Structures are given as structure tokens and as C-alpha cells.
Amino acid sequence: MSETENVVTRAVPAALEDDLWPATARLDDDGVLRIGGLRADELAAEFGTPAFVLDEADFRARCAAWRAAFADCDVYYAGKAFLCRTVARWVDEEGLNLDVCTGGELAVARSVGFPAERLLFHGNNKSVAELRAALDYGVGRIVVDSFAEIERLAALAAEAGVRQRVLVRVTPGVEAHTHHYVSTGQEDQKFGFSLAGGAAAEAVAQVLAAPSLHLVGLHAHIGSQIFDTAGFGLAAHRMVGLLARLRDEHGLELPELDLGGGLGIAYTSEDAPLDVADVAERLTAIVGKECAVAGLTVPRLAVEPGRAIVGSTTVTLYEVGTVKELPGLRTFVSVDGGMSDNIRTSLYDARYTARLASRPGSPTAHVVTLVGRHCESGDVVAHDVPLPDDVRPGDLVAVPASGAYHRSMASNYNHVTRPPVIAVRDGAARVIVRRETEDDLLRLDADPTDPTDPAGPAAGTSAAAVTR
Template sequence: MSETDSPAVAAPAVAVAALEENLWPVTARLGPDGVLRIGGVRVDELAAEFGTPAFVLDEADFRARCTGWRRAFEDCDVYYAGKAFLCRAVARWVAEEGLNLDVCTGGELAVARSVGFPAERLLFHGNNKSVAELRAAVAYGVGRIVVDSFAEIDRLAAVAAEAGVRQRVLVRVTPGVEAHTHHYVSTGQEDQKFGFSLAGGAAAEAVERVLAAGSLHLIGLHAHIGSQIFDTAGFGLAAHRMVGLLARIRDTHDLELPELDLGGGLGIAYTSEDAPLEVADVAERLTAVVGKECAAAGLRVPRLGVEPGRAVVGPTTVTLYEVGTVKELPGLRTFVSVDGGMSDNIRTALYDARYTARLASRAGSPAAYVV
């Protein structure tokens, strides 16, 4: 919970509206007793059984969103971005709903392996993959590894040669696009740690190095412009620049790469002020702009890849906390402390993120105080 700048004084009881549809999991309901239920289960009972803080995922909602992305991006590769949230159950749901999985650490890869996630449907990200992680990925037969630096190209080439395989890779490109989001989660601009600069020529050099490595098989390009995005303009500009690079690769190397992954980053609603984009609309716009750019460049349309993470799991999940100390500062505000903090959610401190909160044990009761 967070405080406002308004004085925290006793106020007339204010009726609390029903749960907002776009802010809560689809099965979230207020029972006749005013207690919040998810999937038909009282959340106070979940807190008593599992303790707090606790993440509660609505499986039905998660699966439905996976299906929605798969249907919207038909004939595309949809990778669930495990960095948003990954556990064994989630990995199984992703596999069963027909999505691919994007992992970015050895731990996430281990989770995928533990449930037998099909290796060919895995995409391995990360700007600092260790030799041990690369060996584990190659040994498991990970379908695609996204190379992020010249040092990694050399490391992966050596690991793949050692294993006697030709590893499929994508080159991550920094397209120089402003995503119009918080600068801490904007990853398409030039000055950042991910990928190879398009404008500076590093991306073209990375392509040459991968093509020269006999143990690596370049199958496409990758870009990711940021997170919590509510405007498709940045994706359109990124697509324009990435297709331009695909055309230059064709002209320089007589090679048309078959895949183009434009990452993820679609925003979700944390408060009633947020207006997330509809997945079907994004899919229509993105596939249209890629098709248009490829036609203009005389290229065959590559297989498109997208990587929703937060956009899938975020709306399906709530975090349960228990209220502890309540401290009133007369004439100033009231502080309500809960049994969580930066260890379980750093976003409020790092991004000044805002959330919607309810007293789950009496979510239907009138609000008496501003805190």
C-alpha cells in the first residue's frame, strides 16, 4: 500500500465499488460476506494456509490469456517471457496451452527442464550468460539462443563446437527506438546494456561474426524496446528498422533470414487510469506493418515472434499481504504497514509504481480512511 498527500482523517463511510474487471483476475469475486475470492477460494483462507506475502495466480485466467495470444498471433511464435514469473506449474501451463517459453537464466532453464518443456520451443535470453549456462542450454537442445554481445558469440561458438552441434541463434539488435515508458525499463535506445547497436554498426558486425562461426546457425534477428508500453508506434518504428537490416543482410550476404522477433513489453492495468492495448489489435497492427515493410523491401515475410510476459501473468495475479502496524500522524496521514517490502516488490521504490489495493477480508466494506 502507499500513502497519498491528503491528510488522513476519519471520513464518512464511502461505498467501495465492485471489483474493476481490468484490474483483477477473471474469477475474482466478492462473496456475500465481502471477502475476496479467486477461483472460488477465499483469499483469507489462502493466507492462513500459505502465509504472507503470497502470490496467488488464477490458473483459468492465465490459460485463457495464453490462448488469446496464440489465437491473435496465429502463424507466429509466441514466447511466454519467464522473467515475468516462472514456476513449475506456470511452465506446464505454458506448454499445455501451446506457447513457447523464453528463459533468461540457468535457473529458469532448470525449471523448464524439470517439467520436460520441449527444448525446441525454448528461447534463451540474457546479456551475461555464463559458459555453464550456455553448455546447459546447448546440451538440452534449446531451440534458439539470443546472442547479446561479441564475447557471447565467441563463448557460444566454442561451446557449440565442443558439443558437436550447430546452434540456432538470433542476434539481438538495439534499434534506437524510444518506447515512451519509464526510462528504467526502456531497452530500445542506444545507451543501454542489451544487444548490438543498429546505428553504430555493431549489429551488422555481429551478423558477420555469427555467419563466420561454423558452429552457429543464424536464423533471425531480435529486438525489444521496453516494458509497460501503451502505444504501438514504437513497435512500428522498430519493425521498420529491423526489416531494413534484414534487407541489408540479404543484399550483403545473399541471405534472407526466416525469423524476426520483436520482443514484448505491452503494458497492463495496475490502476483504473491505465489503458492497456487489446492483444488482437496489436497483433493486427504489428503483422500489417511487418508485411508492408517487407513488401517495400522486396523480402519474404519472416516468421514473427513476440514475447508477452507481464501481459499474460500480471492481470492473473494478486499479492496477499497482512496488515500489521497502523500509525496515525494527526493532521498529516496514516501509515499502514504490511508484511512485505522491496524483497517481494521493488517496483514502487524503483519506478514509483502505483497499485490498486483492497482489504481482501472485507473488500466490500465502506472505506473510512485515506491512507
């Protein structure tokens, strides 16, 4: 708890903070938030709360900015940040490739006919079924992550009669200055092959020995929510060093180098995200310089932005249900969502801001704790948020930077239904992911009163009942 919480008041921010809100977000003269030309109160009335409101124009503009900045590179949108069929179509229409990491994400891509050759398939433990699905669809590149997977994929590709293009994921031993749960470049973690320990070089040798696999490059990802390029520079240096070693040992120059994603976005006014054009210039310069020193042809670079594209495009709208003041301690403002639609605060101690979205409110604020509706003390949406000191039940509160890892990590904890995703653009709104209903919750839940149901009265009485 902040020492100043509920003790000192301060002015409510009069304007929307830079970098935090979608590009089309505005405040009307009456204090109501407007996104994509639509008022928050009107959106809440039509679609209910909580709801994720996604600025389509902003999403497309960010795709275009990455494509322009990395004009001679491959840009893969990292679907794990947020993926649905509509977003997959937008990514395709904006000329970006798509990175998937599970069979479910691949199924989304397949359902809209996303070009298979522009798909990259990640994952540290891909199943046989997932690999078969990738081979069946003709996925352009599969990133191999373990020796077992190399053997498994080689056998499946041979069985399918194809020569699958692969990249070897390398852990370059780079410590990203981020939360340890999303730091993936150091040696002691589950992804990839160790560079320092020699596993990466051995993985390359095994791939080259498999006739059904075609090694096209190396891959590295050092972490997420990163605000400087130093780690990327060190990773590039070490990866180019490995490329040079492979040239000397195997007589080949790999044509591709994927440096992953991980650029941070602003969740509060204290965050300072990097400009994508500057990042592109620095990374290409670093790789070019390292390759010149090593006498290598510069490989085709690839990057994988996810959060950096979708994160700031989306706002979560909540309705306030209760305001509980604990004199001398703090004020809890409870909303109708919480950790089931944003687990990041509890999982990563992530920091967010919020503002009243349905009226101006008092010009002074109490610093409050914005909490959810779940039966957990840790169900916190945002710590230390300056909300007007007259906030009351029925008010709408908006939390920006909700596009990445909110809906994609959402759960049904306490049997709460997951919110919809509403795309807004030019004064029009449409549902791109519908709100779950209680019928959705019960659809997979076996009915014990139904004798034909596997969980019915006869369940467990015979092998047939178990396997039916």
C-alpha cells in the same frame, strides 16, 4: 505525499475495477474477495499471509488468447516475469514456447522436460556453463548479445559438434515511453548490438562466418510496460530495413524476426492496457507492409509476453498489523510483507491499488500509504490507496496485478521468508511454490560452531580449509 492524503475522504470502490483483478475474482455479499471460487479469508487461514494467489484458469486463458491472436507466429512466454515448474508445464500444455534468460530458468524448464526446440535463451552475459547447458539440452534458439558471446558460443558449439541456431539482438534506437530501468531499445544501454552504429551488421557478419552457428533471424526488445504500438511500429520499420540490407550484402533473407515483449498491464484504474488481438493485427500489418516495400518475404514473427500473461492473474494477500495515523499528514497501514515480496514500488516508483479483502468495511475511505514490515522508509507497497477509514489490525488487504516481477524479484531482506504461490481453480487450491521457512534461510548459512563446516573454527588456517 499527496496533498489530499488523510485529509479528504471518499467512497470506497464498491466493485472490482476492470482489468486489475484476475478473471475469476468476485466480491461475496459480505465483502470478502473470492478468487477461483475460494474466499480470501479461507485462503489466508489455510496458507497464511503474505501469499500470492494465482488464478490458474485466467493464466491459461491468457496463454490461449496470445496463441490465437498470433496464430501464425511464435509466442514465447517470458519466464523472467514469473517461472516455476508448474507454470512451465502450463505454458507447454497451452502450446506456447518459453523464453529463459539464465541457467536457473533453463534448469526449471529442463526439470519438467520442456521441449528444448521450443526454448529461447536470452541474456547479455551468459556464462560458459550456461551456454554449455543450453547446447547440451538442445535449446532451439540462443539470442547472441555481444561479440565476445558470438566467439564463445561458436567455440562451444564446435566443441559439442552441433550447429546452433541463433538470433542477433539489435538495439533499434527506439525510445519506449516507460521507466528508464525497463527501457531497452535505445542506444545507450547494455543489451544487444547498435543498429545505427553498425555493430548489428558486424555481428551478423561474424555469426555468418562461424560454421558452428546458424543465423535464423534478428531480435529486438524496446522495453516493458508499454501502452501503445508506435514504438513497436518504428522498431519493425528499422528491423525490416536491416533485413533488407542483409539481403543485399549477403544474399540471404533471414526467416525470423522477434519483436520481443513489453505490453503493459493495468496496475491502477488509470492504466489502459492494449487488447492482444488488436496488437497482433497492428504488428503483423506493419511488418507485412514494410516487407512489401522492401521486396522481402515476410519473416516468421515472434513475440515474448510475460507480464501481459501472468501479471493480472495474481493477487497478494496481506494481513494488516498496525494502523498509524499522523494527524494532518498521513495514515500508514502496515502489512506483513513489503519490499521483500514487491520491490517494484521502491525500484521503479510503480503504482498499485489495494482493497480490504476480508469484510466490507466503512463506505468512506482515507487515502493511506500501504507500507511493509522492513527497516526502510522506502518500504512502500502502494501510495495513495483508498482503504475504509475503519481498517484495523487483523484485516486482510489484497493487492492486484502481483503476478509479474513480484515472486521472481523477491528477496530475504531482513531475513524475511518469501511467500508461497497458491494456484486456485474451480474451488480448489494447491501450493505451487511453498513458503520459505527459517530452516531454508539457515540451510546455506555456514555454522561457525561446527568444526566440519567451512566457516567453523579452523576455517582460514590452511589452504585445505579454504578449498574444502
